[in-house]
Amino acid sequence: MTTSTQNESGSSPKIIGRTVVRPRQQVEETIKAAILAGELRSGEMLPPEAELARQFNVSRSTLREALRSLSTQNLIIKVPGARGGNFVQSVDYRSLGNVVIESVDNLLALGGIDFDEVADVRQQLEVPSVRLAATNRTEEDLKNIEEIVTRQKEATVDDPSIPDLDRDFHTLIAQASGNRVLASFVAALHHATEPVHYLDLSPEVGRETVKQHQAIVRAIDTQDPAAAEAAIVHHLTYLRRHISAHQAK
Known part of the structure; x- marks a missing residue:
């Protein structure tokens, strides 16, 4: 006995049709x-x-x-x-980042995902990002990152440019990795979880953050991936701890 989906020989019929679209x-x-x-x-x-x-x-x-x-x-x-x-549309790796930013922002706003989930993924991606930056960075990459840290060191905690400087610091490191897809995701996730917006940014926290950024830059300068990883993990862990304390108030 054959079923309606089989022809007389018992084999399934060849699929030649396709859905007719509007x-x-x-x-x-x-x-x-x-x-x-x-x-x-x-x-x-x-x-x-x-x-x-x-x-x-x-x-x-x-x-x-x-x-x-x-x-x-x-x-x-x-x-x-x-x-x-x-x-x-002019499509490059930045376009990918823009799409991710919009999607993540919408999901956070609608409660589809939690801040901690995005922050966890960001931290996981920043480790390979900084390791690759330490290996692949150019002199121009290093110069651009160092300039950001210099500006951060000179800025006060109430300076409106602080969020942009922090975002540029992490984004430039990701770009120095040489992996454009990784750079897009790091930039997008950092935008969604911008630490400055979730921190009680006191002068003490500001000074400590700059010191941690300097340690990351030194590791990238000496092209030491292990030291760069240790420095970024210490930095991100410090931020997460202070963010959690601030949110618990």
């Missing part, structure tokens, strides 16, 4: 495929909407729905004005 999806998938295949290059302007609607034989409203969906996927960007239009 016109909006067809437009979206066609343009997306052209972008991913490189047929539409980064920064290239798409044809005018009227022309695209004619090419796809769809209404302008259907076309705009497809373009809005592509925009939310960060594949295209709409530039207003007389010289504007729909452009293929």
